[in-house]
Amino acid sequence: MSVTGLLARSFFVHRVGSRSVFTSSKRDTNSPNWLRVGLAFGSSVFLWSLLFKQHSDDVLEYKLRNNIN
Amino acid sequence: MGWIPDEGKGLPPPGVVNRNSFWLGGMGWCAAIMNGNVLSGVHRQVLLTTIGWFLGYHLTKYENYVHAKLDREMNEYMKLHPDDFAPKEKKTFAEIVEPFIPVR
Numbered sequence: 639m640s641v642t643g644l645l646a647r648s649f650f651v652h653r654v655g656s657r658s659v660f661t662s663s664k665r666d667t668n669s670p671n672w673l674r675v676g677l678a679f680g681s682s683v684f685l686w687s688l689l690f691k692q693h694s695d696d697v698l699e700y701k702l703r704n705n706i707n
Numbered sequence: 708m709g710w711i712p713d714e715g716k717g718l719p720p721p722g723v724v725n726r727n728s729f730w731l732g733g734m735g736w737c738a739a740i741m742n743g744n745v746l747s748g749v750h751r752q753v754l755l756t757t758i759g760w761f762l763g764y765h766l767t768k769y770e771n772y773v774h775a776k777l778d779r780e781m782n783e784y785m786k787l788h789p790d791d792f793a794p795k796e797k798k799t800f801a802e803i804v805e806p807f808i809p810v811r
Contacts, residue, residue, distance in 0.1 A: 670747075678750035682757040689723065689761050696720030696768070703717040 715772040721764065728763030735759030 700706075735755035739748060785792050 675750045678754040682750075682753045685757045685761050689764055693720060693723050693764070696716075699716050700719050 711769060711772050715768075715775070718771055718775055721767040721771060723764065725764065725767045727767045727770070728760045731759035731763035731766070732756045733759070 733756075735758055736752055739752040739755040742748070743751060
């Protein structure tokens with residue numbers, strides 16, 4: 639049951655020709671999609687700032703609740 | 708915080724660098740590398756590492772809360788049932804060990 643054998647059989651089953659609209663190409667690394675790059679870096683900066691803010695809020699909350707300093 | 712109730716906020720928060728963050732950030736980085744090249748997808752690596760690190764921080768916070776809750780319940784149980792947790796008398800080795808009689 640090779641692949642070409644299966645494909646040859648499918649030729650007889652699907653008499654009505656059907657074509658797929660999907661195309662695929664290799665990723666082009668020489669011309670980057672700057673919008674996507676900018677969004678990726680921007681959202682990374684946003685997430686890091688969110689993380690540090692959350693951490694400092696947590697530390698402040700901990701100190702307030704346990705009456706430290 | 709959505710899933711940690713109010714009492715959990717009195718716990719010491721994990722540091723920004725913690726084990727879960729490191730692991731999930733590393734997973735994100737490996738996922739980004741495996742999805743593309745090492746050099747040409749730096750923005751993807753940074754983004755996925757950041758997402759992993761962020762999720763790891765919150766996961767560590769939740770883990771600390773769950774462990775603290777379990778410890779508190781265990782200590783309360785131990786206080787209510789002190790008889791079950793009486794300290795055993797400690798014997799030194801000299802009292803247990805039988806005299807040595809070599810058999811030849």
